[in-house]
Amino acid sequence: MRIDEDEEEKEEEQAEQQEIKFNWNSFSKLLCRVSLSEAKMYAKISYLGNLAYSIPQIKYSKPRHYYLAVDRPQFKMVTLVDLLRVARKHSSLPIVLYCSSRDELDAVCSVVSNLPNISLDSVYSDLAEAERMLKLDKFRQATMKLNHKPAAANAEVNHETGNEEHELFMIVVTDACLPHVSSGESSICAHVLINHELPTKKETYLRRMTTCLAADGIVINMVAGAGEVMTLKNIDESTGVVIEKMPIDMFEML
Template sequence: MDATESPLSTSPSPPSSFSLQRHFYLAVDRLQFKMDTLVDLLGTAGRRPYLPMVVCCSTRDELDAVCSNISNLSSCISVSALYSDLSEAHRAEVLDNFRQATMRWNRLGREEDADGEAEKEEEQKSHVIVVTDACLPLLGSELPVCARILINYELPTKKETYMRRMSACLSADGIVISMVVGGEVVILKTLEESSGLLIAEMPIHIFEII
């Protein structure tokens, strides 16, 4: 079944505000390969100029590990971190920069052959925010982040957390990619059934869904 098809009638209907969003899972064979898979995914997606992405983590330690490992992608991606004890001024700066990147994506980046000559090389970079769940309530009280892609680095075990990540971080027609390791497939299916969302396997080439 295609990811855009409606779920079975026995499943609860997702909120209408999420109806244009698409949901995928990316299976990883072993936990030790998970970080490398994320780096490869971001490195590939980051080839699209201006692409705004968010990576959601469950804990601050997880956020620090992700930021450290994707720092070597700085040639094509601008990376920022958001966590609950970040200063208000710093958080506002990160969010403002990301919203500017989102506007550039909406204006120029959606077309693969977009002409970026008028933009500086730094401004053509994809933008990534790595955020913890503890920071989501703060984002919910401000303007939406509206990323094109939301990556669940750690799959949430509760439907409420999954939905909160979407509402705080994702654009109305955005894409969710949940990374799944081993036995987490059971958790994924539970989320799918309880939320009424259809979560399909991600294509081998991410550009097929961007």
Template sequence: MESMEAQSPAFQSPSRSSQQLHFYLAVDRPLFKMETVVELLGVLGRRPWLPIVVCCSSRDELDAVCSSLSTLPYISFAALYSDLGERERASVLEKFRQATINWNQQLNSAVVEEGLEESETREEEDEKKSHLVVVTDVCLPMLSSGESSLSSRVLINYELPTKKETYTRRLTSCLASGGIVINMVVGGEVTTLRSLEESSGIIIAEMPINISEIL
């Protein structure tokens, strides 16, 4: 994956702040997009408790992403889709919010995670998995109805939105303050990306190779 092997010369690693960071990850052909996402999550997903959201435009996309991610043993994932029951939806949202709490506690803790005891049980290891929710646009948290934002640390736009309103809604309903957005961009979508930049007043830089270090 070339974009993860060569850092954009214009990018400078930012210090952690409340500002959301926007990146793009270019893929030559649609055929390679899924493989690229799995490889990306193979890097990011190794961070304990890391809360990640992947946004899709359709149910077919969501199903394909979930199927591919089932091969990653260090990520715990769930899906939000239109025919998911109310109780199941509430459970997915609650478990993800607990993951964000664990992530924030880890950031604020003086305990060094790399020093974990070898005697750690399998149950404890499972609890420390990255947590990921795959969601379609129609099933994003409904803030106007009282649902809270997912407040993920990382938002991956598997399908790049064509409208500013969709892009903004994904941010407000899925991403925490200081979070990172990674936009998957295929071929001619660069024009759409630049249009989003201009209409939203944001800068979308090429994703750096040290993406996992700035989480």
């Protein structure tokens, strides 16, 4: 009796070890149609599954906050261009830039679109909901790829200077188009958040962080004039966030 049992166990093990093969006809029987809402849910589950592989490498870190003061509001654009040129020499960074108005958003996009090695997109209130979600998800996917790809992979040599330059992924948004975390949308996890225009309320400042910034991300607040300096000070005091002066060498914080 014992011999028979051993033989049966061996046969079962051999059967389990045999490679299971599916052809197209048999595999297609396992598939079924799903609705758009279900497809979005499965996409989110897949996204979280991919993040799980990165958990062992995750180190706790807090976002760092800096302010960059300019003499006049019109100097913000020139300073922004200089920042992006320096950032391209460091690594392929995902960047979110906030504007408080559509006019300012259009002005920023008009200037940045002429810069090389920047993949630019914008999200504003006139967009249909489906298009808004599509653009945010596109940026979110780009952020995931950058987190799993060596920095040198996206580097290109500038033939004029001989230096390596990296592609930046940048999205310009207004507050009306933030990801709806309360409705199940995930953060887009940008490495750098630039407040081209400061929000007037601390709640908006914090919401920009939680919906768009990675846990170890960097916030750069551009301020011009006494009014914006006072607004920044109020945000600093009311939120408990320490906002330091941005170092002259940008590579120190990147």
